[in-house]
Amino acid sequence: MNPQGERWTAEQVLAMAPDASSRKAGAKLAAPGPWSGAGTDGGGLADGGAGAVWGECAGSGSKPYRTVVDLAGQGGPGFHCSCPSRKFPCKHALGLLLLWTEGEKAVPSPAGPPPGWAEQWLARRRQRAEQAAGGGADDGPAQSAAGTEAARRRAERRAQRIASGAAELEQRLADLLRGGLASVGGAGYGQWDETAARMVDAQAPGLASRVRELASAAGSGAGADWAARLLEECALLHTLNQGYLRVERLPDPLAATVRARVGITSDAAALLASATPVRDHWLVLAQRDSDDGRLATRRVWLHGRSTGRMALLLSYGAAGRTPELSLPVGLALDADLAFHPSARPLRAVLGTRHAAPAPSPEPPPGGDAAAALRAYGEALRDDPWLEAWPVVLSAAVPVPAADGNGWQVVDADGESALPVDPRCGGDGTDLWRLAAISGGGPVRVFGECGHRGFTPLAAWAPEAVAL
Known part of the structure; x- marks a missing residue:
């Protein structure tokens, strides 16, 4: 890793971009020319400043776009811009942060208090965070009891609907197997669309996903x-x-896993208020976005330096909007995480952040292919519906398969290997990039190990590189 002084690196900023076009557009704005009044109050420094960067960017209109980034927000960096973009962060926020990475001459620090328009947004954002952390503690006992009872009744009604949906699915599966698998081969999606829709109506999105x-x-x-x-x-x-x-x-842990798999998850605020927080220096390993046309999903993987635990943060955006949560890949957060109940806890919610993001002294420890398979197998024992588990390979060499069909990551000693998930890489650009980073030698690779193979997400060789 090669942090640029105490500020983030350009690579860490670009890793937060929602897509390739945003990275390209943001890079074009990473110059002093279009910016005026750019400043920072020390956010992102190792000693933990207030964490804000701001500036005004000249656009096509008469008024400049006002952009401010809250780097030390409790829920992760926050972005605000007066431009009409629906992406988070937008190209102006990316350009401002890229300019900030260039040092004091580009964006001075400290530059005094933020201008009024930036300070107002920062104050509102932090007030909302404090209110969320308070969890409605000022509500009277009667109001709290009434809310609890209403929530209990809603949960009961939903549980009944999901149970009805599960019973209907069982009948559908029985009919399928009774008629024989050959009768449905190549029949397409049509006959299942209605079933998936009924599971959505039953408030069981997890079952609907399985049907798809x-x-x-x-x-x-x-x-x-x-x-x-x-x-x-x-x-x-x-x-x-x-x-x-x-x-x-x-058993309670397995019951929690089943509920999560059918689509019943804990509210983030309630989880933060009730779960025991796990404080650590969480290294941001990787960030990936996916979009199924209905919902954009951002997955952020973390590793705890002291606990050795892996964590997964999920953030969602409606169709046409990128998820708002964005964390700097390659930096570490001194923060609390609250893990969702599960037989094998992985998904978490970001709680209190005790300092601004800072460089991590070293990448996480790893193992060989056998250790990765063992970790996935142990997790699968607790959660039979698990697709993959996050692992770090300490010394792996990416190579195309001998028959030209797919890729493998091979242990440095050549004793064992993992096939790369055939869904990974699309046109193969990311895999060839990983091979270029490797240069034919072993590299430390983070990714997910599952029944379809290994999906590489980040590498260290010798600098951290997000794939």
Whole structure:
């Protein structure tokens, strides 16, 4: 890793960009020319400043775009710009931060208090964070009791709807298997769309997602393994249905896992108020966005320096909007995390941040391919519906497979290897980039190990590189 003094590096800023076009547009604005009044009050420094960067950027109109970034917000960096962009961060915020990485001459620090327009936004943002942390402590006992009772009734109604949905799915699976898998091969998605929609109506988005996976397997209808994949998806869906229909009889950790898998998750504010926080210096390992056309999802992976725990933060944006949570890849946060209840806790909510992001002295420790498979297997034992588990390979060499079909990451000693998930990399650019970083030698790689293979997400060789 090569932090640029005490400020973030350009790579860490660009890692927060929502897409490639934003990175390109932001880079064009990383020059003093379009900016006026740019300043910072010390945010992002190792000694932990107030954490704000601001400036006005000349645009096509008569008025400049006013941009401010809160680097030390409790929920992660916050971005505000008067431009009409629906992306977070927008190109102006990226350009301002890139300019800030260039040092004191570009964006002086400290530059005194923020201008009034920036200070007002920062004050409102931090007030909302304090109110969220307070959790409504000023509510009277009667109002609190009434709210609790109403929440309990809503939860009961939802549980009944999900149970009805699970029972309906069981009948659908029975009909499918009774008719034979061959009857659905190549039939496409149409016959499953209504079933998935009914699971959404039953407030069970997790079941709906499983139905779509089953539809994908049924719709492939080609190749030697489509029937095996379809049967696997049927078995996983059946197991989840049966687990939910008997959830009250399950051990608490497994019951929490089943509820999460059908789509019942804890409210972030309630989780922060009730769960025991885990404080650590959390290294931001990687950040990835995905979009299914209905919802944009941002996944941020963290590693605790002292606890050794992995954590996953999720943030969502409605169609057309990028998720707001964005953390600087390669820096460490001294912060509290609250983990969602589960037999194998991984997903977490970001709580109190005790200092601004700072450089991490070293990457996380790792192991070989066998250790990665063992970690995934142990996690799978607790959560049978788990797709993959985050791991670090300490010395891996990325190579194309000998038959030209896909890639592998091979241990430096050549004793074992992991196939790369065939869904990874799209046109292969990221994999060739990883190979270039490696130069034919071993590199430390972070990624997810699952039943479809290994998905590389970041590498250190010798500088941290987000893939």
